[in-house]
Amino acid sequence: MSSSVATAAHRGHQHPVAAEVHHHFHHQHQFDSAEQQYEASTLGMWIFLVTEIMFFGGVFTAYVQYRTAFPEGFGHASNHLDLTLGAFNTAVLIASSLTMALAVHASQLGKRGRLVMYLLLTMALGSVFLGVKAFEYAHKFHEHLVPGPHFQFPEPHARAAQIFFSLYFAMTGLHALHMVIGIGIMVVLTVQAARGRFGHNYHTPIEISGLYWHFVDIIWIFLFPLLYLIHRHV
C-alpha cells in the first residue's frame, strides 16, 4: 500500500527533460564517489596519451637518426617547406587549444550554450589547419617532392631529401589523422552537449577529449620547428 503510494509519488516527480539529466548524475557502483570516478577517467586518458607519446616517439627517433646522418640534405629539403603557412598553422592550432580549454571551462560551470559555441569554434579552427595542410600537400605533389618514382630534387641531396619528405609526410600525416579523429569526437560531443548531457557535475568526456586535443597540439609544437625551422642556414 505505502509502496504503491511512493511509486505514484515518484512517477509524479519524473520530468523527461534532457536538461535535468545531469542533476541526477550518479557515479558507477564500482567507485566510492563521483570524484574518484573522475580521477580514474582522467588518469586512464593520461595513460593512453603516454602510449601515444611512444607511438609518435618512434617516428621522432627515426627523424633524429636520419637528421644526424644527413644534416645538410635535411636542411636543403626543409627549406622547400612554406614557413609562412607552417607558422600560420601553428597559431591556428594554439588558438584551437585555447577554445578547447574554454570549452572545458564552460562545461565546468555548466554553461551549455558557451560549451557548444567553443566546441564549434575548436572544430572550425581544426578544419582551417587541415585545409592549409591539404593545400601544402597539393603543392608538394606539383613540385615533385612526394617520395616515389616522380620525386625530383637537385643532387647531391636527392637521397637525403627523399628520406626527409618520407618523414615529413609520415609525421604530418599521422598528426593530421589524429586531428580528423579529434574533430570526429567533437562532433559527437557537440550533439551531446546541445542535448544537455553535460552539466557542472558531469563533464568528464569534455575534459578527457580536451586532453587529447591538447596532446595533438603538443605534437605539432615539436613538428613545426623540427620540419620547418631547423637548418635554415645550410
Place this chain on the structure above:
Amino acid sequence: MSEHIVSLRVYFTIFMSLMVLTALTVAASEVDLGRFNVAVAMAIAVLKASLVVLYFMHLRYSPTLTWLVVGTGIGCLALLILLIMADPWTRDWLRVAPPFPVR
C-alpha cells in the same frame, strides 16, 4: 566535483605566451647560431609544451599519480631516443668503427 577551475585570465595569459614563443622561435631561426639553432628551437618547443601540459591540460592541479604517469612517458621517450642515438652520436669519438651513416 573537487577539480580545480582555472581562471580565464590564466588561459588567456598562457595563450598569449604560446603566441609570443611561436614568434620568437621563428625569429630565432632567422639568425645563424650554428649548432645552437637546434638547441634554441627545442628549448622553446619544450617550454611551449610545458605550458600546454601544466595549464591547458591541468597537470599543475592534478594528483601526484598523474605526474608519475606523465613522467614515466617522458622518461621512456628519453630512453628510446638516447639509447638508440648513443651509437650514432659517439661513433667518431674513438674512430674504431666506420663513421655514421654506414653506406
